[in-house]
Amino acid sequence: MQAVEERDVVIVGGGICGLATALALHRKGIESLVLESSESLRSSGAAITIRTNGWLALDHLGVGDKIRKNATPLQAYREVGLDSRSGMLIKTEAPLSKGEVRCVKRSELIEALAGDLPDGTIRLGCRVLYVETDPVTSFPVLQLSNGSTLKAKVLIGCDGVNSVVLDYLEMNPTMVSYTSAVRGFTSYPAGHKFDNVFAITKANGVILGWVPVNDNLVYWFITRLWTSQDSTISRDQELIRMLSLQSIQNFPAEMTEMIKRSDKSSLSSMRFRYRAPWDLLYGRFRKGTVTVAGDALHAMSPFIGQGGSASLEDSIVLARCLSKKLSEVTEEGEGSCRRKYEEALANYVEERRMRLLGLSVLSYVLNKLNEGPCTVVKIVCVLILIVFFRDRIAHTAFDCGQL
Numbered sequence: 519m520q521a522v523e524e525r526d527v528v529i530v531g532g533g534i535c536g537l538a539t540a541l542a543l544h545r546k547g548i549e550s551l552v553l554e555s556s557e558s559l560r561s562s563g564a565a566i567t568i569r570t571n572g573w574l575a576l577d578h579l580g581v582g583d584k585i586r587k588n589a590t591p592l593q594a595y596r597e598v599g600l601d602s603r604s605g606m607l608i609k610t611e612a613p614l615s616k617g618e619v620r621c622v623k624r625s626e627l628i629e630a631l632a633g634d635l636p637d638g639t640i641r642l643g644c645r646v647l648y649v650e651t652d653p654v655t656s657f658p659v660l661q662l663s664n665g666s667t668l669k670a671k672v673l674i675g676c677d678g679v680n681s682v683v684l685d686y687l688e689m690n691p692t693m694v695s696y697t698s699a700v701r702g703f704t705s706y707p708a709g710h711k712f713d714n715v716f717a718i719t720k721a722n723g724v725i726l727g728w729v730p731v732n733d734n735l736v737y738w739f740i741t742r743l744w745t746s747q748d749s750t751i752s753r754d755q756e757l758i759r760m761l762s763l764q765s766i767q768n769f770p771a772e773m774t775e776m777i778k779r780s781d782k783s784s785l786s787s788m789r790f791r792y793r794a795p796w797d798l799l800y801g802r803f804r805k806g807t808v809t810v811a812g813d814a815l816h817a818m819s820p821f822i823g824q825g826g827s828a829s830l831e832d833s834i835v836l837a838r839c840l841s842k843k844l845s846e847v848t849e850e851g852e853g854s855c856r857r858k859y860e861e862a863l864a865n866y867v868e869e870r871r872m873r874l875l876g877l878s879v880l881s882y883v884l885n886k887l888n889e890g891p892c893t894v895v896k897i898v899c900v901l902i903l904i905v906f907f908r909d910r911i912a913h914t915a916f917d918c919g920q921l
C-alpha cells in the first residue's frame with residue numbers, strides 16, 4: 519500500500535494567488551506545498567494591470583521593486599473616440615489609480631513570486647481531483663490524479679474559477695458572463711509611439727484597449743459579447759487573431775496593425791466568470807481548516823481590473839492571520855492546533871468579506887453595463903454607481919497592511 523503523505527499547509531493552484539500565498543507564508547516562517555496541475559507555471563492572459571493596492575501588497579511581499587523594473591508607470595485612463603477623418607481623438611481622460619499603476623507581464627509576476635520560494639515548494643503536473651474529510655482527524659484529505667492521497671492540516675484553494683476546493687466547501691459556482699475577451703502582446707523592437715496611458719476605444723459593442731508595458735511592449739485586449747464560435751477558438755491562436763481582426767475591422771489602421779503584428783503565442787481568448795456579490799455576503803468560505811483565496815473566492819469581471827491585486831491582498835491577510843494564531847499555540851496536541859488554524863481562517867474570511875463585497879458589487883455593475891442590452895438594468899447600474907461609487911477609483915487606495 520502506498521504511504522500517505524502528510525503536510526501542514528497545502529495550497530491548490532500555482533497561479534498568482536497560490537504563489538503569493540506560499541510566499542507570504544514563507545516570509546512568516548510557515549512552509550507550504552503548492553500543487554499545480556499544469557506542467558509549467560502558466561502565464562496565459564499576457565499582462566495584468568496592477569494598481570496602488572496591488573503594489574502595496576507586492577511591496578509587503580518583498581518583490582515590488584523586482585517587478586517594477588520592467589513596467590512603465592501609466593499616467594491616466596483615456597477613452598478615445600473614432601473619427602472617420604482624423605482617425606482617433608481623445609474623448610475623456612481620468613486618473614486610473616490613487617497613486618501607482620503599471621501593466622506587468624504575467625510571466626514576470628509569476629517568476630518573481632516563484633523565484634523567492636524555497637526549492638520543493640511547487641509541485642507541477644499535480645492535479646487535485648477532490649477533497650474529503652478525514653473521519654478520524656477531521657483534517658482534509660486530497661485525492662490526486664496520480665492515484666496518491668495527501669493529508670493536510672490546512673488547505674487553501676487558489677485553484678481559480680473551477681475550484682475543487684470550492685466544491686468541498688459546497689459553495690455556489692461562479693456566474694458566467696455574456697462577455698468574452700481576447701488578450702495579447704505586440705512587440706515594437708524600435709519602440710512604440712503610444713502614450714503611457716491605459717487607452718480604450720469602443721465601437722459597435724466592441725471595446726479595444728491598449729496599454730504599454732514598457733517602451734517596446736504593448737498589451738492589448740478586445741472585449742465583446744460572447745458567441746458560440748468563441749468556444750471553438752480558444753485553443754487555436756491563429757483563429758483568435760483572425761476573429762479579433764474581424765471584430766475591429768473598422769478601427770484605425772494603427773490598431774489593426776497592432777493586432778496583425780501581435781505575438782501569436784501570447785494570444786488567448788476566454789469568457790468571463792464572476793462571483794455574485796450576494797455569495798460574498800452570505801457565503802461560507804471556510805469549513806474546518808479549509809478555505810479559498812483569489813478567483814476561487816472572488817472571481818470578478820476585468821472591467822474593474824482588480825482580480826489579481828485582490829488576490830495579492832488575500833495572500834497577505836491569510837498569512838498574517840495564520841502566523842498570528844500559530845504564535846498563540848501553547849498546548850501540545852493536534853486538537854489545540856486545529857482550533858488555532860480554524861480561528862485563523864475564520865479571521866481571514868471575516869477580514870476579507872467587506873473589502874471583497876465592495877469590489878464585487880462594482881465589478882458586477884460594470885459587467886452588467888457592458889453586457890446588458892436591457893435599459894432598465896442599465897439605469898439601475900448607473901444609479902448604483904452614482905450613489906455608492908461616486909469616486910470610481912477609491913478601491914485602489916486600499917492597503918491590506920503589513921505581513
Ligand SMILES: Cc1cc2nc3c(=O)[nH]c(=O)nc-3n(C[C@H](O)[C@H](O)[C@H](O)COP(=O)(O)OP(=O)(O)OC[C@H]3O[C@@H](n4cnc5c(N)ncnc54)[C@H](O)[C@@H]3O)c2cc1C
Nearest residue numbers: 531533534535555567646677678812813820824825826827
Ligand atoms: C480578460 C481579463 C483581464 C484581467 N485583467 C486584470 C487586470 O488588469 N488586473 C487585475 O488585477 N486582474 C485582472 N484580471 C483578473 C486576474 O487575472 C485574476 O484575478 C487572477 O489571475 C487570479 O489568480 P488566481 O491565482 O486566483 O487564479 P488562476 O490564475 O486561475 O490560477 C489558478 C491555478 O490553479 C491551477 N489549478 C486549477 N485547478 C487545479 C487542480 N484541481 N489541481 C491543481 N491545480 C489546479 C490552474 O492550473 C492555475 O494555475 C483579469 C482577468 C481577465 C479574465
